[in-house]
Amino acid sequence: MSVISEENARGGDHSVFKDISADDENQQPTEIESLCMNCHQNGTTRLLLTRIPFFKEIIVSSFSCPACSWSNTEIQSAGQIQEQGICYTLRIRTKQDLNREVVKADSATTRIPELDFEIPPFTQKGSLSTVEGLLDRAVSGLEQEQPARRAAEPELAHKIEQFILKLKKLKDVEQEFTLVIEDPSGNSFVENPSAPHRDEALTVTRFNRTAQQDGQLGIRADDDDLDEEPAGNDVETMKSEVLVFNTNCPECSAPASTNMKLVDIPHFKEVIIMATNCDSCGHRTNEVKSGGATEALGTRITLHVTDPSDMTRDLLKSETCCVLIPELEFELGMGALGGKFTTLEGLLKDIKDLIVVKNPFICGDSSTEDRLQKLTQFGEKIDQIVAGEMKIHVILDDPAGNSYLQNVYAPEEDPEMTVEKYTRTFEQNEDLGLNDMKTEGYQEEKRWCRVDTD
Known part of the structure; x- marks a missing residue:
C-alpha cells in the first residue's frame, strides 16, 4: 500500500x-x-x-x-472544508433550468420536497453534473436493484417503479418543483446563469455547522469538550498583542501562520482582523470579524459615488453584509467574500475577481459565448466605476449592523451617504440564528422535592 x-x-x-x-x-x-x-x-x-x-x-x-x-x-x-456550510434552493420552472451545472460534494444532502425524496450525505460520490444529470443518477440508483426486488418483494418493487416514473416525469417540467442541495462542507455549487445579476429562482444561504456535522466531516472528535473555554480570551491582551497561531494555506495546504489583532475603528466599534501569509506559494488573505455583539437593529448604508476620491473611503464589510449596486442590477449575497476591511476600490476589485477572474464556469467546456460576454461587460463596468467614469450607488445592507463605511466629513453628516437603521424581519433573524437564542430570564426556579426515607 x-x-x-x-x-x-x-x-x-x-x-x-x-x-x-x-x-x-x-x-x-x-x-x-x-x-x-x-x-x-x-x-x-x-x-x-x-x-x-x-x-x-x-x-x-x-x-x-x-x-x-x-x-x-x-x-x-482534496480541497479544504469551508468555514460555513451552504444550502442552495433552486426552483425548477423551465427545461432550461435542467441544464444548470451542479457541483455536488459527497457530504451534500439532495432533496426534492414535492416528492419527499432525499439522498442522504456520503451515499454518493462527489460529481460535476447538471440538474438533469442528478435526476438521471437518482433514477439509475433506484433501478439498480429492481430485478432482485421484483423476485423477492414484488409489492415494494412496484412502489419503487411508480416513484421512478415520477422522477422521470420531473424532466418534462410540467409543474414547478424544488431542488435543495445542503452541504455542511460548503464545497457544493449550483450555477447562476444570470450571473453577475441576481437569480430569482435560486436562493443561497450559509449556515454554521452543528457539532454532529463537524463530526461527520471528521473535523471534530466525538469526545471533544464543547464547553471548554478557549485560552487567551483576555480582551486587553488581544488589544496590545498580535496573536499568532498555526494553520494551513487555503491554496496549497502548506503550513502557514495566521496573525490576529483586535482593532478599534474610529466612530464605529472593535473588530478582529486576521491575516494569513503563505511562504510556499505567496498566497495572502485577510478577514475581518466583528468584535462586538449583534446590534439591536440592522444597518443599511447607501453611498452615492460621484467622485474618484470616493474609492479611497475605508470600508468594513462583515460576513453578514449584502452589497448591492442598483445601476448594474447586482447583488452580492450574505457570506460571499467573507468579512473584509478594505477600501471601496478594494471591494469592487474583489467583486470583479470573484465574478470574472476566478469564476470556474467561464472557461473550458463550461463556458458559453453569451455568458462570457455578459461577465466581460460586467468587469468593464467595474473598471469604469473605479476610474470615476460612472456614477453609481453602493448599498451595504447588514442585518447584524456590523458593517461600516467611512464618513469623510465626520463628525459632520456626509451629504452623499445615508445610514438607515431598520428592524430585522423574521427571516433575517432566522439567518442570523437569533430566533432560537434566549439571552434573558435564565434564573432558575426554586424547586422543592420530598425524599421519603421509609
Whole structure:
C-alpha cells in the first residue's frame, strides 16, 4: 500500500497536486494493488492527484480487474472544508433550468420536497453534473436493484417503479418543483446563469455547522469538550498583542501562520482582523470579524459615488453584509467574500475577481459565448466605476449592523451617504440564528422535592 507524505502534499514545489495538463509527461498516476470487490481477485487502482485550474484539487481514482474486467472510476475532492456550510434552493420552472451545472460534494444532502425524496450525505460520490444529470443518477440508483426486488418483494418493487416514473416525469417540467442541495462542507455549487445579476429562482444561504456535522466531516472528535473555554480570551491582551497561531494555506495546504489583532475603528466599534501569509506559494488573505455583539437593529448604508476620491473611503464589510449596486442590477449575497476591511476600490476589485477572474464556469467546456460576454461587460463596468467614469450607488445592507463605511466629513453628516437603521424581519433573524437564542430570564426556579426515607 502506498502512503503519500503529508509534508510532500503541502510543500510548495514538491506538492503532489500538479496542474492538470495534457502536455505534462511527468504527471503519472500512482498504482496500487487492490482487491476487486466483484470477483475478489487482485486488481490495480490508479491514483492521480491533480489540480483543476480555477476550481480545486481533486483525487482521480480508477480501478480495473484483469480477471473479471470489472472497472470503477471515482473523483474525490482534496480541497479544504469551508468555514460555513451552504444550502442552495433552486426552483425548477423551465427545461432550461435542467441544464444548470451542479457541483455536488459527497457530504451534500439532495432533496426534492414535492416528492419527499432525499439522498442522504456520503451515499454518493462527489460529481460535476447538471440538474438533469442528478435526476438521471437518482433514477439509475433506484433501478439498480429492481430485478432482485421484483423476485423477492414484488409489492415494494412496484412502489419503487411508480416513484421512478415520477422522477422521470420531473424532466418534462410540467409543474414547478424544488431542488435543495445542503452541504455542511460548503464545497457544493449550483450555477447562476444570470450571473453577475441576481437569480430569482435560486436562493443561497450559509449556515454554521452543528457539532454532529463537524463530526461527520471528521473535523471534530466525538469526545471533544464543547464547553471548554478557549485560552487567551483576555480582551486587553488581544488589544496590545498580535496573536499568532498555526494553520494551513487555503491554496496549497502548506503550513502557514495566521496573525490576529483586535482593532478599534474610529466612530464605529472593535473588530478582529486576521491575516494569513503563505511562504510556499505567496498566497495572502485577510478577514475581518466583528468584535462586538449583534446590534439591536440592522444597518443599511447607501453611498452615492460621484467622485474618484470616493474609492479611497475605508470600508468594513462583515460576513453578514449584502452589497448591492442598483445601476448594474447586482447583488452580492450574505457570506460571499467573507468579512473584509478594505477600501471601496478594494471591494469592487474583489467583486470583479470573484465574478470574472476566478469564476470556474467561464472557461473550458463550461463556458458559453453569451455568458462570457455578459461577465466581460460586467468587469468593464467595474473598471469604469473605479476610474470615476460612472456614477453609481453602493448599498451595504447588514442585518447584524456590523458593517461600516467611512464618513469623510465626520463628525459632520456626509451629504452623499445615508445610514438607515431598520428592524430585522423574521427571516433575517432566522439567518442570523437569533430566533432560537434566549439571552434573558435564565434564573432558575426554586424547586422543592420530598425524599421519603421509609
